Amino acid sequence: MSSNRNSLNSSPVLTAGEIDGFESSAQVIIPRPNSATSSGFGSARSTVINGSDLTSISHYPSxxxxxxxxxxxxxxxxxxxxxxxxxxxxxxxxxxxxxxxxxxxxxxxxxxxxxxxx
The missing domain is CATH 1.20.5 (Single alpha-helices involved in coiled-coils or other helix-helix interfaces)
Known part of the structure; x- marks a missing residue:
């Protein structure tokens, strides 16, 4: 498990490599926005995006x-x-x-x- 921690709670956050069993260096942790009404449960964890997903996001349509x-x-x-x-x-x-x-x-x-x- 990674030492990355969510700012909303102190529970560790899995990276994509840890979820599928392979360590990958092309990982980005995107923190979720702070919410005053957060329950403090798993839904408040960070969103993990692989590096390959970033290339599809950066595609601008012609x-x-x-x-x-x-x-x-x-x-x-x-x-x-x-x-x-x-x-x-x-x-x-x-x-x-x-x-x-x-x-x-x-x-x-x-x-x-x-x-x-x-």
Whole structure:
């Protein structure tokens, strides 16, 4: 077990090499932010990131990738907006049909009191 210690509590923190059984020199310990409401249990331990994970974090998407992502999100948003509009129309038609055929279904009945007889 490593001698790295968390600043929130004094319990030792395992590094990635100690978890998988191999010692690796490319390890980074990222401390979690201090929290006033921390429970003091294991969730307050540091997050361990391998050096290979850092290379994937440092990848910046190209302009073309960003534009493609923006376009994909716009298409998805338009599809969801159309679905919301369809559902709103359906609910409106359903509600008007209920009001025409069975309006008592929409009436709010007074709640029964706690001490009233059933």
């Amino acid at each position: 302009r073309e990738e960003l534009l493609k992502n923006i376009n994909d999100l716009r298409v998805e948003l338009a599809r969801k907006d159309a679905k919301i509009n369809d559902l709103q129309d359906y609910i409106g038609k359903l509600l008007s049909r209920i009001m025409e055929k069975n309006p008592e279904m929409l009436e709010v009945k007074p709640p029964r009191g706690f001490f009233t007889r059933h």
